[in-house]
Each structure stands twice: as C-alpha cells, then as structure tokens.
Amino acid sequence: MTGLSTLCYIEKDGKYLMLHRTVKKKDVNKDKWIGVGGHFEADESPEECVLREVKEETGYTLTSYRYRGIVTFVSGNGVTEYMSLFTADGFEGTPIPCDEGELEWVDIDEVWKLNIWEGDKIFFRLLDEREDFFSLKLVYDGHDRLVSAALDGQPMELFDILNPDGSKSGIVRERGVAHREGSLHGTVHMWIVRPNEAGGYDVLLQKRSACKDSNPGCYDISSAGHIEAGDEPLPAAVREMEEELGLRVRPEELAFIGVHHGAFEAEFYGRMFRDNELSYVYLYTGPVDVTDLKLQEDEVESVLWMDYEECRQQVEAGTLANCIYLDEFRMVGEALEKQSGGQENGRKKGE
Secondary structure, three states: OEEEEEEEEEEEOOEEEEEEEOOOOOOOOOOOEEOEEEEOOOOOOHHHHHHHHHHHHHOOEEEEEEEEEEEEEEOOOOOEEEEEEEEEEEEEOOOOOOOOEEEEEEEHHHHOOOOOOHHHHHHHHHHHHOOOOEEEEEEEOOOOOEEEEEEOOEEOOEEEEEOOOOOEEEEEEEHHHHHHHOOOEEEEEEEEEEEOOOOOEEEEEEEEOOOOOOOOOOEEOOEEEEOEOOOOHHHHHHHHHHHHHOOOOOHHHOEEEEEEEEEEEEEEOOEEEEEEEEEEEEEEOOOOOHHHOOOOOOOEEEEEEEEHHHHHHHHHHOOOOEOOOHHHHHHHHHHHHHHHHHHHHHHHHHO
C-alpha cells in the first residue's frame, strides 16, 4: 500500500509545535511525538495539503513556510509513505484542540528526548544542518526498528547502540545522530606495529583527512572504523583495514588485546560532536610497506612510522597533533611488552 502525506514542524521562539499521537488505537504513530500534517486529498499539491492539514489540526493559517525535503518511509508492514516535509516560521489564527492527540510547544533541543522515530531524528538533524532540499529514505522492519537509511540516494551509516556492558540495546541509530547525542556504539581499532633497530617497536600512525567530521588533520590509530549495525568486531576490523589502507589481512593475523571505552565532546564546523565508543583493539605485526598502501582519500591523508616510546612521550606532552587515547596507547605498549617477553623466553629456551 502506498500513500502520500505532508508533515510540518511549526517553529516559534526556539520551539516546535509537536503532536503527541494518543487518540487513535490503530495508528502507526501511536504514542509517538510528530509534527502536524496528514494525507493528500484528491488533486492536492504538497503545499495545498500542508496548508489544509495544519489549519484542520491546529487552527493556524501558515503565512511563512518552506518545503524542505521528501521522506520515503517504508514501514516493513507493506506500507510505503511518500512524505513531503515542511517547516514554518509564520502563522496566524486561534489555536484549536486536535482530534489526533495533544499539541504542545517543545524546545527544539528537547524534542530529541521525546518518544520519536529514529528516522525522525535523522531529518531533524538535516533540518538543522542543511538549507538545501533533500531526499531521505527510511526503512523499518515492521517493529519500529530502523534497518536502513539513504540520503539523496546514498546509504547512511547505522550503528547498534550499546548498553554499558557492551551488549546491544536493540536500538539502531544513524551515525550523525549517534554522535550528536553521544550514544554508546562499537568501533574497531587496529594498531600496526613492527620491531625497530633500537630494540623497541615502531607504530604506524595515520593522519586523518582534512575533511573528516571530527579531529581533521590529527594523527590517529593505524586504522579504525565503526562497527555497522548487525556486524561483528573482527569482520569489521578486516574490512576497515582494506578500505582505509588497501591492506588485506586474515582474521587470524589480528591479535585482540582488549576493549577500550573512549568518550569526548568538542565542536567541529560549528556543531557539537559527542563521541562515546567501546573499541575492540587489535595488534597487527605483519609486514607493511607504506609505499604499497592505497589510502582512502576521504579518510586518510598520509601515514608515518614512529617509535612507540617517542610517540607516547609526544602524546603525553601534547606536542603531537593527535586524537589518540593515552590509556589505550599504554594498553598497546603493555601488549608489546608481553609479546617481547614471550619472544625472549622463546629464544632462551632455544639456546
């Protein structure tokens, strides 16, 4: 079944007029908070529909409004809705009760805390961050769980949101929303190391691309990435090393050394970025010739080898532009010490 509808978020004094859908028992939006709008009548344009629906549900006549995007909503229950999304900042008239639920003005920052669809959070983010018209496709599994999203025809990254113990909460959230809210999610960190002539180890650092959404131009882990919704750490680690560095490794070549919890928040490009991740940390000691690497341009600007101890000292002193978690880097050092100890014991036994 296919439908056409409109949805409008009316803004006043930093608040959106939100509708708490509580009336209809058989309502796909039951108990959710949404904007105002409804289905097209015969021969209506999107603009005619939104003006009529807003008037019927609120009593207001819109005097200033914008057509912001088209949202393709696939319910997973055999229903596909093509929803024209509007915002409005001008209206007149006397408010009336709504027969769909309760209307309430809510601070825009507080809207995120309401019982809203995960996909709605995506277009709230887009309404805030973009001025141009967008096309957003949201696919659910029939049980309110988001399973895929695409923006202007391009797939968006979705994460499993985690409980503090690392188990999956059942919530799937888009990358930009997760970093806006500081939602706990999983990542993989792969440290590439090699013995050096001084008897220690070199570590391969990547310099993050200048277009990264966080910490652009900083030195970072050899290779790292998010665990996509439904994926597991080890396959994600293998995939990320090939995508970022063009380095093909076998799962058994990655030595798992532990899980690290990292969190920070900072402003990039005028927006807050809140990272909150459980990282599965691996060591890779196979041969690597940096001249053979194929760097993913939008992720990695360059790579360089640095002595582990020198790198640790520079991270501690703040003399290296980096986004490395010092406690994780020390965890890498402890793993290298154990590895060196095991190799030394092996040599002694062979003497």
